[in-house]
Amino acid sequence: MSAVPPERPVNAERAARPDRGDSVPSAREARARYRRILRFAGWNLAVTWWYELVLPRFGLTRVAERTRARRMQRFARRFHVLAVDLGGLMIKVGQFMSSRLDVLPPEITKELEGLQDEVPAVPFDLIRRLAEAELGMPLARAFAWVDETPVAAASLGQAHRARLAPADAADTGLEAVVLKVQRPGIDAIVEVDLAALRKVGGWLSHVRLVYSRVDAPALVEEFALTSLEEIDYLHEAASSVRFAAEFEGDARVGVPEVVWERSTRRVLTLEDVTAIKITDAVALAAAGIDPADVAPVFAAVMFDQLFTNGFFHADPHPGNIFVTPLPDAPEGSPAWKLTFIDFGMMGEVGVNTRSGLRKMLIAAASRDGKGLVDAARELGVLLQSAETTELERALTQLFARFGGMGFAELREVDPREFREFGEQFGHVVRSLPFQLPENFLLIIRAMSLTSGVCSALDPGFNLWNSVEPYAQQLIREERGNLAQDLGKQALENLGLIWRLPKQIESLITRVDEGSVAVRTPDLERRVAGLERTARRGISAVLFAALLVAGAVLRADDAVFGTVLMAVSVLPLLHALFAGSRGR
Missing domain, CATH: 1.20.5 (Single alpha-helices involved in coiled-coils or other helix-helix interfaces)
Known part of the structure; x- marks a missing residue:
């Protein structure tokens, strides 16, 4: 049985406060929720449009720039209030925005980063009622004990510690488990929220500043698919089994077992693998584990998922990863492992996308500006027609000055250098047709969270130290496949040469018959x-x-x-x- 830290106390006032997701909303409540989300989005889009597009056309760019930070803070605070009040997918949207340190200003990400911790718990009577209806029996019969105080309350469900009944414990070999139960009525709330988000995505699809960079409706559909999978606990259970199979025999990774006999679409029972939260430096030190040793292992495991396996944990925030000490580990083996939980949000990287990501990683590790641009084209981040000479020059200079620096070193750089670089090449980046391809939402989230966790483990952590050896491994693999690729290309060329005479004969016949037309309209x-x-x-x-x-x-x-x-x-x-x- 794994070590269990002291239980996190749940705010009594929040636990007693009824949550809006505790029951199925009425038609009137659903309409009010839908309209409230649209009003919020419509107002903020109008304000942003006015300041960022209209005022600059009248020569008032400085007004927009001077008020931007204050407007961003005001937006984040208002969204924070909206998300906590409504719950449901609004919390998930806020979580996503808080992780986008790469594109969103700190005024927004800082305000929203603690959003998950503010989700009020559902009263246990409602949880019991739903769980018993799903399992078809009283909880007292299904489990020997269930803790009524949740160990975690999230936007779509909450978790309670429990012990299996003796017969089930004997069959499974498990005793301590975690009972995860959906928030009652969450299906209906997710349906309303997705309808509102689809509407907002439709609005954004008509804004050139947005549609030139991203297909907003497609992005919403990707988010919708992920959200619907998250509220299907059988899908989550299957994902955890697949994830465990990907790392079978890998001593670095642990995954909780599923108790299938006590799991349904809305109730999930898992082995209790609670251990040390990955970013809990004090607990890690007390267990004799150096956080600086954990960071590169975590980065390597995430790289394996994204660039090799193609099946990855898309929500690797600190609450979903434990460091589990292994006191009985053989000498020479790791004395701890990374245990992943919560497989509701998983992503898949297709073969073509994985190839592009691998090339991008190799280019970044090699400080190859042109290679990075070519990889971005292959991924669809840059349109094929984009003129990228200036971008390649900018990336070359960027690598020459800042390449290889860790976050701690970058913080020591004079901010004026970043500002001068931005002034020199900002117009290049803004003018290029960058866009966010489909199925990229989860990849960006996983990469962003990986970087954040590594920096929290070790402020001096240099991601390049993990990227470069991994990229060298990928280069060796790419070279190993080169002969096979050349052989395949040679066969394709032979096939083309074999078909060419027949194609030429067919074209000549069509010209003779007059069926090939060339037009030059006015x-x-x-x-x-x-x-x-x-x-x-x-x-x-x-x-x-x-x-x-x-x-x-x-x-x-x-x-x-x-x-x-x-x-x-x-x-x-x-x-x-x-x-x-x-x-």
Whole structure:
């Protein structure tokens, strides 16, 4: 039986407070929830659009820049309140934003990083009722003991320690288990939240600043798929079994066993593997484990999942990873292992994507700017048509100055250097058609959390020290496959040469028959007319959007609403009179 740390106390006031996800919401409550999410999103999109797109067009860029940090903080605080109040998927959205240190400002990530800890617990009577309905028997019969105080309360479910009944313990060889139960009514809440998020994704798909970088509806669908899988505990159980199989025989990794006889779609019973939280430096030191030794092992295990196995834990935050001491380990073997839990959010990396990721890792380790750009193209992060000469030069200089530095070293660099680099090459990055490919949401999350955990374990941890040897291993593997790839390419070329005479004969026959047509239409006149019509149409749509937005927002903010309605006159005039000279 694994060591169990003192139980985390649950705030009595929160435990007693009824949660909005405790029961199936009524139709009226569902509509109110849906509208509240859309109002929040609509208002913040309107404010962002005004400051980031409209004001710069009138030469007021400095106003937008001066107020940006304050606006970001205000947005994060308001979303924090919304997420805690509504729960459900809003918590998951906030968690995702808090992990995006790479693209979101610290004003947002800092405010949202503790969001998961603020989820109120569901009263145990409701948990008992749902668990007994799922298992088809009283809890007292299914388990010898269940702790009514949850060990963890999350946005979609909560966990309680328990002991199996003697007969089940004898069959499974387990005694201490964790009983994970969905929050009652969460299915209906997830359905409402996804409907609202799909609506917001549709709005974003019409904003050029967004759709030129990411397919927002596809991103929402990826998030929806992950969320629906998370509330299917049988899917989570199957994922844990698959994950364990991937690391079978690997002494670095441990996975809890599933008690299938006491598991359903909404109830999951697992071996209790509670040990030392991976970022608990005090407990690690007390067990004789140096946190600095844990960081590179954790990074290597995550690299194996992403670049070799292709099946990875997409939520590797500190609460989901334990360091389990192994006092009886043979001499020369590790005295501890990493134990992963919570396999509700898993990701898969396709063969092509994995190949691109491997090339990107090798390029980064080799400080190869051109190779990094080529890998980004292969992954779909950069469009194939992008002109990248300046980007390659920027990456080469970036590697020359900052390549190989750890986070601690980067913090010592004069901020003016980063600012000068940003001023020199910022326009290059902004002008390129970067985009977020589908199925990348979980990869980015896993990488971001891996970096954060390693830095928490060892502030002086240098990720390059783990990347470079791993990249060297990948290079050896790539060379091993080179002969096979060349042979395959040679066969494809022979096939092409064999088919070429027949294709040429077919083309000549079609030319003789007159079935190959070459047309040169008068495009210039048509394109000019279409451009004028399109510009006027956009102005008309913009006028209507401003007018309606102003009328709607005026009830809550008279000044901002009036400004929007007044500004709507400008696109109206353009729609009415622009292009008249062209006619």
